[in-house]
Amino acid sequence: MKKILLIGNPNVGKSVIFSRLTGVNVIASNYPGTTVEFTKGYMRLGDEKTEIIDVPGTYGLDPNSKAEEVAVQMLKDGDLVINVVDSTNLERNLNLTLQLLKDRIPVIIALNLWDEAKHIGIHIDVKKLERILGVPVIPTCAITGEGIRRLVSQFFNAKAGTIHYEEDKRWEKVGEIIGQVQRVVHRHHTFLDSLEDASIKPVTGIPIALLIISATFTVIRFIGESLISYIFEPIFENLWAPLIMRLSNLLGNQGFIHDILIGKLVQGKIDFFESLGLLTTGLFVPFAAVLPYVFAFYLVLSFLEDSGYLPRLAVLVDNVMHKLGLHGLAIIPMMLGLGCNVPGAMATRVLETKRERFISATLMAISVPCMAQIAIIVGLIGRFGAKGMGTVFGTLFIVWIVLGILLNKIMKGESPEIFVEIPPYRLPYLGALLKKLWMRTKGFLRQAIPYVLLGVFFVNVLYSLGIIEFVSKLTAPIVTGILGLPKEAVGALIIGFLRKDVAVGMLLPLGLNLSQIIVASVVLAMYFPCVATFAVLIKELGIKDMLKSALIMIISALVVGGLLNLILSS
Amino acid sequence: MYRVDLTQLEVGEWGTVVEIQGGFGLVRRLESLGIRVGKKLTKISSQFMRGPITVRIDNFQVALGFGMARKIIVRVKR
Numbered sequence: 268m269k270k271i272l273l274i275g276n277p278n279v280g281k282s283v284i285f286s287r288l289t290g291v292n293v294i295a296s297n298y299p300g301t302t303v304e305f306t307k308g309y310m311r312l313g314d315e316k317t318e319i320i321d322v323p324g325t326y327g328l329d330p331n332s333k334a335e336e337v338a339v340q341m342l343k344d345g346d347l348v349i350n351v352v353d354s355t356n357l358e359r360n361l362n363l364t365l366q367l368l369k370d371r372i373p374v375i376i377a378l379n380l381w382d383e384a385k386h387i388g389i390h391i392d393v394k395k396l397e398r399i400l401g402v403p404v405i406p407t408c409a410i411t412g413e414g415i416r417r418l419v420s421q422f423f424n425a426k427a428g429t430i431h432y433e434e435d436k437r438w439e440k441v442g443e444i445i446g447q448v449q450r451v452v453h454r455h456h457t458f459l460d461s462l463e464d465a466s467i468k469p470v471t472g473i474p475i476a477l478l479i480i481s482a483t484f485t486v487i488r489f490i491g492e493s494l495i496s497y498i499f500e501p502i503f504e505n506l507w508a509p510l511i512m513r514l515s516n517l518l519g520n521q522g523f524i525h526d527i528l529i530g531k532l533v534q535g536k537i538d539f540f541e542s543l544g545l546l547t548t549g550l551f552v553p554f555a556a557v558l559p560y561v562f563a564f565y566l567v568l569s570f571l572e573d574s575g576y577l578p579r580l581a582v583l584v585d586n587v588m589h590k591l592g593l594h595g596l597a598i599i600p601m602m603l604g605l606g607c608n609v610p611g612a613m614a615t616r617v618l619e620t621k622r623e624r625f626i627s628a629t630l631m632a633i634s635v636p637c638m639a640q641i642a643i644i645v646g647l648i649g650r651f652g653a654k655g656m657g658t659v660f661g662t663l664f665i666v667w668i669v670l671g672i673l674l675n676k677i678m679k680g681e682s683p684e685i686f687v688e689i690p691p692y693r694l695p696y697l698g699a700l701l702k703k704l705w706m707r708t709k710g711f712l713r714q715a716i717p718y719v720l721l722g723v724f725f726v727n728v729l730y731s732l733g734i735i736e737f738v739s740k741l742t743a744p745i746v747t748g749i750l751g752l753p754k755e756a757v758g759a760l761i762i763g764f765l766r767k768d769v770a771v772g773m774l775l776p777l778g779l780n781l782s783q784i785i786v787a788s789v790v791l792a793m794y795f796p797c798v799a800t801f802a803v804l805i806k807e808l809g810i811k812d813m814l815k816s817a818l819i820m821i822i823s824a825l826v827v828g829g830l831l832n833l834i835l836s837s
Numbered sequence: 838m839y840r841v842d843l844t845q846l847e848v849g850e851w852g853t854v855v856e857i858q859g860g861f862g863l864v865r866r867l868e869s870l871g872i873r874v875g876k877k878l879t880k881i882s883s884q885f886m887r888g889p890i891t892v893r894i895d896n897f898q899v900a901l902g903f904g905m906a907r908k909i910i911v912r913v914k915r
Contacts, residue, residue, distance in 0.1 A: 326869035326870060327865075327869040329865065355896050355897075356871075356895060356896050356897050358871065358895060359870070359871040359895070359897070362868075362869065362871075387896070389896070438868070438873060463898075464881055464882070467881060467882045467891050467898075467900075468848070468881075468882040469882070469883075469884050469885055469888075472882070578900070581900075582882075582884065582888075582889050582891060582900045583884065585884065585888050585889045585900075585902075586884060586885065586886055586887075586888045594902070595889065595900075683902075684889070684901065684902020684903070684904050684905050685889050685900055685901065685902050686866065686870070686899070686900070686901050686902065686905060687899070687900050688870060688897060688898070688899050688900075689891060689897075689898040689899065689900055690897075691897075691898075
């Protein structure tokens with residue numbers, strides 16, 4: 268057996284089973300379409316190394332979205348299919364199962380969410396189902412690991428299905444099977460059911476949404492700030508700074524090596540924001556300024572994802588999103604983009620059309636700043652009070668709306684209607700949530716640290732070679748003339764391509780006033796994506812559309828920056 | 838017995854799907870999520886200004902746009 272495919276409806280727990288089998292951790296959440304691209308992992312079966320593939324969820328084998336196309340493509344070269352089935356929705360899931368059984372590929376069925384089915388009074392006769400379908404059926408509860416061992420032990424018993432039915436009578440066959448194997452005991456309305464209904468009816472749902480969103484930001488700020496002021500800043504100020512000062516004295520407090528490693532001393536001392544050395548700003552920015560907020564954001568986001576709330580939010584905002592040429596589900600890439608634009612750009616695949624993917628990716632790249640950038644903007648502007656921050660984020664929000672409306676007007680076509688399964692509320696499983704949080708935090712550190720260090724290194728090199736000075740003379744008409752910033756601010760725009768957080772940090776030594784900081788922060792958020800996002804966008808949109816998107820970014824950054832400058836300086 | 842489309846169904850009311858007024862593509866798309874002739878569904882919510890409709894079928898919920906909802910005809914007892 269060389270290649271095993273995990274196939275099933277969206278949101279039935281394929282990714283959780285995948286992690287169980289391979290030990291490879293993948294992001295799993297409680298909404299359809301968490302996995303948009305297949306993930307590979309390996310497991311040992313006897314003496315053989317077997318490839319396991321986590322295929323994006325699909326409702327059938329005639330694809331309706333890009334993710335489903337991937338699934339159908341994959342099916343062509345697998346040796347075994349593990350068909351993951353949601354026991355609580357056997358009927359709908361069997362539709363795909365019957366289609367799979369028509370293929371010649373051996374199938375084994377994992378009846379996942381088995382505990383939940385029992386809990387809500389659904390009884391399935393497993394033996395009978397096995398007999399009817401002619402393939403092994405194993406009840407599992409992937410999140411706790413129950414049944415996984417049995418599933419693996421049955422791999423070699425898998426065989427191609429023996430069931431026969433007419434293609435246009437498939438649903439009748441499904442109904443027939445359900446009648447034979449499933450018994451449903453009536454259950455009472457629970458508290459979670461009432462909460463489900465309340466959060467999707469507009470009259471109660473909109474206040475609940477506002478409450479959840481404001482609670483989200485309060486919690487993120489509280490955790491982020493607490494981590495910074497009680498843990499990270501004390502460590503850097505009290506433990507790290509004295510060490511670095513000693514090194515600085517050893518190096519004679521100046522010189523090229525000193526500048527690269529430690530940077531410039533501010534009034535004889537290290538300033539972790541302004542010094543711009545690898546060992547000072549280069550470490551402080553990712554660890555002490557950004558990490559706490561990224562951690563807090565992902566903690567809250569993971570909770571929201573696993574609870575099943577996000578698709579309900581998507582339904583509530585559907586109307587607004589239609590004005591922007593999108594539909595409600597586009598809120599998911601936007602939310603993910605707030606953490607990091609890279610997963611945000613990939614999540615645009617939950618949208619059906621190319622037009623929607625273009626609009627959502629462009630809007631996200633322009634007006635959804637990532638948490639790293641937000642953290643530094645908060646650090647930079649927070650000291651001037653809430654008004655400055657309100658102006659920055661309020662402007663970005665207005666840009667998001669206005670640009671969306673414009674793109675919707677200009678681009679041919681219209682947005683398709685939302686059509687999505689709304690998952691039940693589930694209490695997030697702590698173990699899984701912490702694992703996801705750890706994966707994302709680790710992912711951030713692994714991605715951010717090299718780029719931050721590279722960014723800080725480049726700043727020093729570009730300054731000492733006189734390149735920033737040279738470019739700033741060339742771009743002065745734009746940077747100073749239109750945006751009202753000192754011409755040296757172009758340095759931040761150059762470095763912003765590597766890391767936006769470092770770039771925002773570079774504004775500090777320029778001695779800007781509040782309105783200049785506001786203009787610069789907004790322009791830095793909008794003008795271009797960072798290199799990591801840029802690479803993903805090229806992959807998702809194709810070069811031609813990416814160039815169009817980039818042109819929109821640059822133009823709108825200049826227009827908005829110029830207008831802001833006019834308004835704020837008058 | 839009345840025939841109404843999904844948008845005309847009251848919130849909390851249930852009905853049985855009797856017709857889907859759309860082409861093969863729409864029928865197939867709805868079918869894949871479990872909406873097909875003969876299924877019983879309960880309306881959970883509708884949004885302001887012709888927003889999406891949410892229905893419960895068996896054990897799951899589906900949200901669908903107003904335009905799609907209008908093409909799904911159900912029979913209700915009133």
